[in-house]
Amino acid sequence: MSAKKPLNIGLIGCGFMGRAHSNAHAKVSHFFHNLAYKPVLKAICDVDETKAKAFADAWGYESVETDWRQLIARTDIDAIDICAPNNAHHDIAIEAANAGKIILCEKPLAMNVSEGKEMVQAVEQTGVANMVWYNYRRVPAVTLAKNIINEGKLGRIFHYRTMFLQDFTIAEDLPQGGPGLWRLDASVAGSGVTGDLLAHNIDTAMWLNGPITEVSAMTETFVKERKHVETGKKQPVGIDDASLFLARFANGSLATFEATRYARGHKALYTLEINGEHASIFWDLHDLHRLGYFDHRDESVVRGWRSIHVTDHDQPYMDKWWVPGLQIGYEHSFVHQMADFLRGLETGKPASPTFADALETQRVCEAVLESAKTRQWTPTGL
């Protein structure tokens, strides 16, 4: 019998993220052995009961709910994990906070800054532990990048550039709305690639390089109308298909950000590069287990970009997995984040990003959308 304290999870939403989080909860104790807490898959909640039951069967959830208010009302649930679409985050989070539940929320935090502020207020007033699933911070190569920066290896930073390129919405006959494609429906998603993709870039960027102070952005909707799956009719597309911006960080460095779902050939190419006085770093989600590193202090004739295969036991999180040379994948970033969250519960030092951290990303997203509309450089307030 395990001596670990159970953390009873109620998870809302059986989609892609529901699976990613459930996998994290199921696996974390297999690989992280010294944690005081152990997640228990107590309840799955989805408006679609059939789907929820199948999900419970596959993952071993002990019970099924179809109304998230019921789930929150249950006294046997310690933590609510929100994997519902963006427009549901606010209400669920506030009710969960008021019920004293721990809250894990899929990104982006909210539909906009205004909602986000209320959510932060709710968790701060009630004092519940909270976290937003900006999972890419916990890809070992990205964590390694953070460590390298923290050690001062880069020196003064001059440039940051980052992209998130996809190509899955190029077809004009792709509809908007519904379980699979709610990200194309502005009323559910809030925004397009700005909130869906750039939010990731922004979260990582500010974690690695500090606050973004101002932006100049442009957005575009290439396909102006798409059939809505609920109405069956062609409706204007309200989201941004592409979003690009120039930025200045508080540390004086300059940046380009770009996200699109119209970059043929790229499935989920999230890249980031940071150029410092002494060294540079490059990372790319399509080969997430590698980190590019260039150190100008290397002997000149043998200097070059290093391709670091981040699978050694002295590299972040990798002592928990296999042996050097054997790579892990996308899902492991969630396992790492859950491990860090559990450790935070234990030590009282909350794992980041908290709701408050995620609100800063939300501010930048909002400044981007504002700048694209006004065609003006826009301060983020950070």
Place this chain on the structure above:
Amino acid sequence: MSAKKPLNIGLIGCGFMGRAHSNAHAKVSHFFHNLAYKPVLKAICDVDETKAKAFADAWGYESVETDWRQLIARTDIDAIDICAPNNAHHDIAIEAANAGKIILCEKPLAMNVSEGKEMVQAVEQTGVANMVWYNYRRVPAVTLAKNIINEGKLGRIFHYRTMFLQDFTIAEDLPQGGPGLWRLDASVAGSGVTGDLLAHNIDTAMWLNGPITEVSAMTETFVKERKHVETGKKQPVGIDDASLFLARFANGSLATFEATRYARGHKALYTLEINGEHASIFWDLHDLHRLGYFDHRDESVVRGWRSIHVTDHDQPYMDKWWVPGLQIGYEHSFVHQMADFLRGLETGKPASPTFADALETQRVCEAVLESAKTRQWTPTGL
């Protein structure tokens, strides 16, 4: 409640492979939903009881054994999964077969062909389902390679080349023997890189390209003596540190095989390339989610090696995981193999490689070691 039939697993050995297999058993039902069987982690067995208990706690095994004969004797166990060192495979497998257990055995099958033959005989006489964990066949990119070959896209095959390069035993003060380093002790491992690494290359090669008929090999032991962890004394090293061979396949193609633990800079670089009349394929374990593909029939001015990011839902096994662009890792090959094994139990069409298949790889390994000794071209008998 799941309607699936439980498959009660008794797993022997808490090392690296014990974890890899346990993970496969734990995860397979989460992601493969239409299987009739579901593995249950019934019992873990290890001579080291403390280790076994900790392992059971981490993974949720229901019980612990320290004597594999006891484990096999249990009537609540359906399948024995052998993750013990190579020199234990033979006895365990034969006893398990005689007890009518399903047998999953880590590779290589046995210490030598003679042992292997007896094991094949045992499973064939008793009719128990059996499989050897040559997991690399189930890396999606490798399975895709197999599909491409089966479709005839390559045409006549001219060349096969494959390597497995590591660098972890270069330090002369690394000892031999013990839980971590039994692979350096010939009495436990049988051979060095030939059985540990080349066996993988050979298994994949014959799966993709048919039987190897003859070999000319050379082996080397670079560090001649190492302290044995059990005796504390320097003892001759009996294993091959490096093993290289030329080969001819039954289909007329020519090959080079090379494995070493002295290739500085390579942690587990398993590569394979196959050149056909019309097309070629390249794969590399360090970036296992990619497949290189060159098709000479492409329009000439835009012809080039394609780097296929094997993460789409129409690529092998990938509909079970995430979304395009999000890679999986090493461990998933075991999950896939377990899924295929369970499907085989259900359909009565055994998943490969069976013990009989693995015996063919053993034959080639033995011919390689023989050729290195005699310095003669050596037939494999295949």
Place this chain on the structure above:
Amino acid sequence: MSAKKPLNIGLIGCGFMGRAHSNAHAKVSHFFHNLAYKPVLKAICDVDETKAKAFADAWGYESVETDWRQLIARTDIDAIDICAPNNAHHDIAIEAANAGKIILCEKPLAMNVSEGKEMVQAVEQTGVANMVWYNYRRVPAVTLAKNIINEGKLGRIFHYRTMFLQDFTIAEDLPQGGPGLWRLDASVAGSGVTGDLLAHNIDTAMWLNGPITEVSAMTETFVKERKHVETGKKQPVGIDDASLFLARFANGSLATFEATRYARGHKALYTLEINGEHASIFWDLHDLHRLGYFDHRDESVVRGWRSIHVTDHDQPYMDKWWVPGLQIGYEHSFVHQMADFLRGLETGKPASPTFADALETQRVCEAVLESAKTRQWTPTGL
């Protein structure tokens, strides 16, 4: 004896570009055999006579001048090749045009649009053949990209992104001015990376993707003061160290442009990518003999980015060089441009980019600098 007509060249400036152009003139007839004209290295001109003489000796120039007006006055010179710093282009070009000389001018065309307009006017009024050395169009991989686009393989264009990253001015003690470092002196160079690097990106971009209509830019001078080599004193640095802009093309596509001399690890990383409805293209000066190409119409399971090794005889210019697999380098782009120019003389169809073409690039550069100053989206007038 060659039946070719001599084209007597008078070249001004013995620096890096003087060598690159001289090499083109010397080599073009060795490899391009069916041209009616053959360049003759008639005279080299430089204010530094010693340098000019040594240059003449190395390259076989028949004579030496130290005053470019003298050179232009010579009746045995057919063509003036301007490799002098940017602030000399205007006067030389206008005098050469008035003297009826053919003019080849290193990029950028001029210090600004106003100068550029006068230069275009001069060549158009006098009717002299003219060309600006935006050499990257003639890198075979880039020409191949142009051909692919012209064939319509990409379909509707959504995105263009391009960078030119260097790191050679990071050291704060690097001085400005003088033969080697006039590019850091605004009074000689006109601008910093905008005219030196981005001008290349803009020229190629508009050649491949049509006019840029508006831009939003930011520039930065990271090191504010540098010692001037002529005065020996610290002086404000007037050039832009980094220049980034968002752009919209007339065809509706969106773009990011970035150039800097502060991107540690990149020596001359000129990259470009273009994403169309059906296909995408990527190129990178650091591996200039390769073209990345992704075609979504490829069979889905074997679809991937192709790395085209542009060395086959059916690829642009490559029938003139070696055999497949053997790459050419940077200098060859100049040879190709000279071959095309000579062919243009012969056929009466001028090779691009002419002065008029280069003026369009100048307009975009000026809009970029203007936008960076005003912090407004700025139309280019194209």
Place this chain on the structure above:
Amino acid sequence: MSAKKPLNIGLIGCGFMGRAHSNAHAKVSHFFHNLAYKPVLKAICDVDETKAKAFADAWGYESVETDWRQLIARTDIDAIDICAPNNAHHDIAIEAANAGKIILCEKPLAMNVSEGKEMVQAVEQTGVANMVWYNYRRVPAVTLAKNIINEGKLGRIFHYRTMFLQDFTIAEDLPQGGPGLWRLDASVAGSGVTGDLLAHNIDTAMWLNGPITEVSAMTETFVKERKHVETGKKQPVGIDDASLFLARFANGSLATFEATRYARGHKALYTLEINGEHASIFWDLHDLHRLGYFDHRDESVVRGWRSIHVTDHDQPYMDKWWVPGLQIGYEHSFVHQMADFLRGLETGKPASPTFADALETQRVCEAVLESAKTRQWTPTGL
């Protein structure tokens, strides 16, 4: 007027190599300024007079010969550069030596060891300067590899592996013989890929890693009969289409060598890798301006293969060319070799490889062909 001493060249053979060598002679003085000698293109010799005249016209050769004996007899010729097919090397070289000419000979030295010995004897007896064009030693990245090894950075060497893969003879209807395809005719070429391709691998390998002492080889002729262009009839193919061997070096390291013209997708993929105790090196002709370098002494968490872009002025030969980031190509290796040869004439320290050096490569080639025939490990005699 140049103060350099003219070195009057008589070059035999207007094919691919005739062009590569002529280019070296024409360019070397443009870029290497401190040499005492300057090649002069005095005479071109080819049995096909029309071809020779056109060649002279393109390259500026002062005169034309159609009989190489006539050429050698001329007193105004200092050096004979042999670019004729392999079966002509021996007779030309011996006559040239006897005439006291400097001799530059395209590789391989000879048809076999016996011829090679006589050639070495001839140049040693007559004392004429001599060199064989194993040009790949002078690719800057390869020279850099040599420097790194000479500095002891690698430590004890364990492994060497090298390949030369092409795919241009896969089509069965490709004929043998004639100017373009004499390499497929054993009576002219001596051997197939062993002498044409592997000879390069062997030369570089022994230069970098010392003598090869024994080999075990296999060869294959995939297409057994091809039409001969001279007879118009199908004739047996006498050359080896593929040649693979295992080898042992005198320093105890193990190696694989492979060459083929049946590796679909590879045009001229000459690769080499060397693994030492502390560091490893990788190079690849398809990206000849890069060197892969791994140094285990780098800090562990940021350790990785470095991709060195060999274009800096402190890297071999690169101070003679452009600026960092701008790559050179295949042809430059010949320019470098000629520069070194001219320097050797000046200093009296002959540039390698001399005829005597090339004879050692010939010995290994012969041992390889012998081993393939006898199916035995074969000593090279080195």
